[in-house]
C-alpha cells in the first residue's frame with residue numbers, strides 16, 4: 001500500500017507537472033504593506049524587482065482576537081500555521097507550543113537558517129525557533145535558540161546570548177564542537193568556512209543601511225553558500241526588520257534606506273532562483289506599519305512625498321509574491337496561516 005501511494009505521488013508530480021522546490025527562501029519585509037513597496041518602486045525610479053515574480057496573492061493578517069496584529073502573532077501565523085494573541089510567539093492562544101516550518105524542514109533533512117537586520121530574538125525570526133507566551137522574553141528565546149540552533153543564524157542580538165544566564169565561553173565551545181563558526185564582526189561573515197554559522201554582529205539591532213553597508217547581501221550570499229551544500233536543500237528566512245522600525249518612527253530617510261536595502265536582497269535571491277530553477281522565493285510581510293500614503297512624487301527623480309496616518313500597525317491586507325517551483329500555489333486571497341500550510345505541503349511533498 002505504501003509503495004503504491006509512493007508510486008502515485010511520483011506519477012502525479014511528474015505527469016501533471018506539479019513542481020516541488022528543493023530550497024525555499026522566505027523574505028519578510030517587517031511592516032511592508034503595498035505603499036511601502038510602491039515607495040521602493042519610486043525610489044528606484046520605476047525599477048521593481050518584484051515585477052519578475054510570476055504569482056501574486058493577498059492575505060489577511062489579523063490575530064485571533066483583534067483586528068490589528070503585531071509581529072509576534074503575525075509571524076507565528078505563517079511560521080506555525082495558527083492564529084494567536086498579540087505578543088504571543090510560537091504558541092497558540094492557550095500558550096501551547098506549536099510545530100513550526102523549521103521543525104518540518106529538518107524532519108525532511110533540509111538545513112534551516114535565519115537572517116535579520118534586527119536582533120534574531122526579535123519576534124519575526126524567533127517565531128521560526130522559539131515558543132514563549134510573551135515576545136519580550138528575550139533571554140528565554142536565546143536559551144531556546146541554543147537548544148534548537150538553526151544551521152545558519154545571522155543578525156543582531158548578541159547581548160542576549162552573552163547575558164548572565166548563559167556561561168558564554170562554555171556555550172560557544174559547545175557550538176564550535178557542533179560545527180559552528182562563531183562570528184561577531186559583520187565584515188567577517190563572508191569568511192565563514194565551517195558547515196554551520198552563528199554571526200551575531202550587533203548587541204541588539206544592526207545600524208541603518210548607511211552604516212551597515214552590504215551586510216544584507218553578504219549575509220544572504222554566505223547563508224546560501226553554506227546551506228546549499230546540503231543535497232536535500234534548505235529553508236531560509238530573511239527579514240528586513242527595520243522597515244517596521246522606520247515606519248513606527250515615521251522616519252522618511254530611514255524607511256527609504258531600508259526598503260532599498262530589502263529590494264536589493266530580494267533581487268539577488270531572485271537572481272539565484274532564476275539561475276538554479278529549484279528555489280521557491282516568497283516575499284511577504286507580517287503587517288503594514290504607519291498607515292503610509294504617497295500623495296505626490298516623481299518617478300524620474302525618484303522622489304516620494306510620504307504621509308503617515310499612525311505610529312502603529314494597520315489592518316491592511318498584505319501582498320504575497322512568489323517565484324519558482326510551487327509558486328502557483330500562492331495565487332488568490334487567503335489568510336496568513338495558509339502560508340504555513342502551503343509551505344508545509346511543499347516541504348512534505350519532496
Ligand SMILES: [Zn+2]
Pocket residue numbers: 031071244245248289313
Ligand atoms: Zn511594528
